[in-house]
Each structure stands twice: as C-alpha cells, then as structure tokens.
Amino acid sequence: MIYPPDPEFPSERERKEMRKFNLKPSAARKMMGLEDPSAPLSAEESREAPKNAGSGEPCGESLPGVICAWRTDVGRIRKTNQDAVILSGSLFGIADGMGGHNGGETAARGLRDGLLRELSGKEPSGETLLEAVRRVNAELFARQEREEPLRGMGTTLTALWLSRENAYLCQVGDSRGYLLRDCEMKQVTEDHSMVADMVRRGILTDEQAAVHPMRNYITRAIGTDETVSADLYTLPRRRGDRWLLCSDGLHGQISRLTLATIAAIPAVETAADRLLEEALLSGGRDNVSLILVDDLTGAPDPETDPVRDRSGGAAANSSFGQEDRRDLPAPAPEPTPSEPVAPSAPSSSEAFPASPTGTSVLPSAPSAAAPEAFASSESAAPAASKEARP
Numbered sequence: 001m002i003y004p005p006d007p008e009f010p011s012e013r014e015r016k017e018m019r020k021f022n023l024k025p026s027a028a029r030k031m032m033g034l035e036d037p038s039a040p041l042s043a044e045e046s047r048e049a050p051k052n053a054g055s056g057e058p059c060g061e062s063l064p065g066v067i068c069a070w071r072t073d074v075g076r077i078r079k080t081n082q083d084a085v086i087l088s089g090s091l092f093g094i095a096d097g098m099g100g101h102n103g104g105e106t107a108a109r110g111l112r113d114g115l116l117r118e119l120s121g122k123e124p125s126g127e128t129l130l131e132a133v134r135r136v137n138a139e140l141f142a143r144q145e146r147e148e149p150l151r152g153m154g155t156t157l158t159a160l161w162l163s164r165e166n167a168y169l170c171q172v173g174d175s176r177g178y179l180l181r182d183c184e185m186k187q188v189t190e191d192h193s194m195v196a197d198m199v200r201r202g203i204l205t206d207e208q209a210a211v212h213p214m215r216n217y218i219t220r221a222i223g224t225d226e227t228v229s230a231d232l233y234t235l236p237r238r239r240g241d242r243w244l245l246c247s248d249g250l251h252g253q254i255s256r257l258t259l260a261t262i263a264a265i266p267a268v269e270t271a272a273d274r275l276l277e278e279a280l281l282s283g284g285r286d287n288v289s290l291i292l293v294d295d296l297t298g299a300p301d302p303e304t305d306p307v308r309d310r311s312g313g314a315a316a317n318s319s320f321g322q323e324d325r326r327d328l329p330a331p332a333p334e335p336t337p338s339e340p341v342a343p344s345a346p347s348s349s350e351a352f353p354a355s356p357t358g359t360s361v362l363p364s365a366p367s368a369a370a371p372e373a374f375a376s377s378e379s380a381a382p383a384a385s386k387e388a389r390p
Contacts, residue, residue, distance in 0.1 A: 065297030076284030093159035103153030140223030154221035237298030
C-alpha cells in the first residue's frame with residue numbers, strides 16, 4: 001500500500017499494526033487532488049475466540065416476531081478481533097474498531113457498552129439514537145486524550161433500532177446496512193470513505209475504487225474527534241424485511257451478487273453461517289462481523305415504492321452509484337442535542353449471554369412465511385473499505 005509523505009501519518013510499524021485510519025477531511029481533499037497538497041492541515045481538522053455467535057437478551061421493550069442471527073470472526077490474517085457486535089432487544093449494530101492492537105478493541109467495545117447503557121429502557125427514536133451516539137463519541141474521545149496508548153483510536157458504527165412502526169438506521173464509517181425487500185437487496189447506508197467520496201464525485205469508477213490503494217481510509221469515525229456527524233435513515237417496517245448489518249470484512253471480501261444470494265437464504269442461521277464461510281474462503285483478510293435481522297411482524301406490503309420513506313425522501317448517494325440507490329431516503333438531519341439523561345447500564349452478561357446457536361428470537365412471534373429468495377441487480381461490489389489517519 002502507498003502512503004502519502006505526511007510526517008503526521010503513523011510510522012511504518014504503526015501502519016502494520018493498524019487496520020484502518022480516520023482520515024481528516026482536509027487530508028482527504030488533498031489526496032483526491034481537490035486541494036493544494038503543499039497546504040498545511042486545518043486546525044479543525046480482548047482478544048476474542050476465533051468464532052463467536054450467540055443471542056442477546058432484550059433491553060427496554062422488546063418486539064415480538066423479530067429474529068436475528070449474528071456471527072463474528074477474527075479472520076485468517078488478524079491476531080485479534082477488533083469488531084464488536086451490539087445486540088440487545090430491538091437494537092442491533094456493528095462496530096469496527098481502528099487504532100492499533102489496543103485502541104481498536106477499546107473503541108469498538110466502548111461504543112457497544114456505551115450505546116447499551118445510553119439506550120437502556122428508552123423508547124426507540126432517531127433523535128434518541130443520535131444523542132446516544134454523540135455522548136458515547138465524546139466519552140471515547142476524552143479517553144483517548146487522557147490515555148496515551150489509545151491515541152488515534154476510533155470505530156465505525158452501523159446500528160439498527162426498531163420501534164413498533166419504524167426502523168432507525170444510524171451510520172458512521174464504512175460498515176454497511178442492507179435491506180432485502182421484495183426480492184431485491186439495496187444498500188441503505190452510505191460509506192464515509194475516501195474512495196466512496198471519489199466515486200460520488202465522478203473521480204473514480206466502482207471498478208477503480210475496488211482496487212484503489214486507499215480504499216481502506218475512512219473520513220468519519222466515532223471517538224476520533226470531539227464531535228461526530230452521523231447519518232440517520234428512517235424507514236417504515238415491512239413484514240418480511242430482512243436487514244443485513246456487516247463490517248467491511250464481509251462486504252469488502254465478496255461480490256454484491258454473492259452477498260445478496262447468500263443473505264436471501266430463508267433460514268437465518270444458515271444464511272449467517274454461509275456468509276461468514278464465504279468471507280473466510282475469499283481470504284478472510286480482516287475481522288468479519290454480521291447480523292441478519294428478520295422482521296416477521298411489520299406492516300403489510302403497501303402499494304407505494306418498497307424502499308421510499310413516508311415523506312418521499314430524496315435518494316442518497318452510494319459507492320455503487322446513483323442507480324442502485326434511487327429509491328432510498330436521504331439521511332435525516334441531526335436534531336439539536338438535548339440535555340444529557342442519566343443512564344442506567346445493563347450488565348455485560350445481560351447484553352451478551354453465552355449461547356451456541358447464534359440465533360435470537362424475540363418473544364412470542366406469530367407464524368409467518370420465511371422471506372422470499374432475493375436477487376441483486378448488481379454482479380459485483382467495490383471493496384470500499386476504510387483507513388483514516390488519527
């Protein structure tokens with residue numbers, strides 16, 4: 001990999017230890033040729049088991065008829081798993097840590113534990129989710145400022161929170177959230193990465209982005225700055241929906257067609273096992289984490305567009321191009337932060353009880369047919385990973 005000649009970038013030894021870097025916006029613009037490279041940077045600018053699968057206990061009010069399966073694996077190259085799975089009640093998420101051996105694990109697990117604490121007992125809403133992300137971000141940033149070994153740590157986040165009517169999806173970084181609906185898989189989230197920005201600007205094609213030497217540089221992360229900008233997507237729940245949340249260790253390893261085909265296997269456990277297996281067979285060069293969520297009790301299919309929100313929100317951009325995302329709602333603007341609320345933290349054992357099955361069924365689900373087989377209109381996906389400099 002080619003690194004820019006910037007004295008503030010990590011040393012060769014640090015680069016070998018770090019899986020990703022949080023790239024400051026001004027540095028990203030210079031690398032994309034949008035700024036004078038000679039200009040100075042702006043001033044604003046636990047070791048886990050090799051395989052892990054289990055079920056989560058509800059936190060707050062649980063929803064009936066929601067089934068999930070999750071998997072996380074260290075991969076074939078890494079020595080530690082710096083991913084964290086967030087799973088509690090109607091909250092599901094993936095955090096992909098960065099910042100070296102200790103920093104990545106600390107950031108991802110700190111984000112997981114912080115969100116579980118902040119959202120415990122809360123009614124699901126987009127504003128509540130964003131406020132929790134802001135608070136945890138401030139905590140992680142303050143910690144890395146205090147502790148020298150954790151300097152530069154950060155993490156991505158893709159989190160899904162289900163209310164009785166809506167699905168709230170929060171995004172920072174380049175982990176992804178996909179929705180399988182009406183026999184088609186769509187990427188709902190937008191990557192916050194250097195190559196994704198270049199694709200959206202027309203500087204790179206999808207094929208060029210897939211092999212770009214800086215495809216693993218992200219432009220947003222949680223914990224790297226005092227404040228964070230998170231995307232929020234709000235979609236009405238639909239009966240038969242299947243959500244896939246995953247780190248780039250999955251979506252960056254296999255083609256979009258393979259991802260959609262395997263994710264559509266009706267048995268959620270089988271689909272989760274096959275996705276993990278495929279990522280490992282394709283090289284397993286990064287930690288692999290994924291969550292599949294089946295919604296069996298959402299609203300019946302309406303006659304409206306299957307992936308447009310109730311307000312008819314404008315389409316968001318995508319690293320796959322405009323055509324793939326023309327029916328998706330744009331992320332909602334962040335609301336004004338509210339006053340902090342005293343948290344009540346669930347115990348670690350409640351959030352992550354041991355289980356050999358890897359499947360969680362939230363209480364008393366009425367019987368419903370398994371999702372149909374889905375097909376993708378794309379044959380391959382770019383490996384838009386991340387790397388960013390602290």
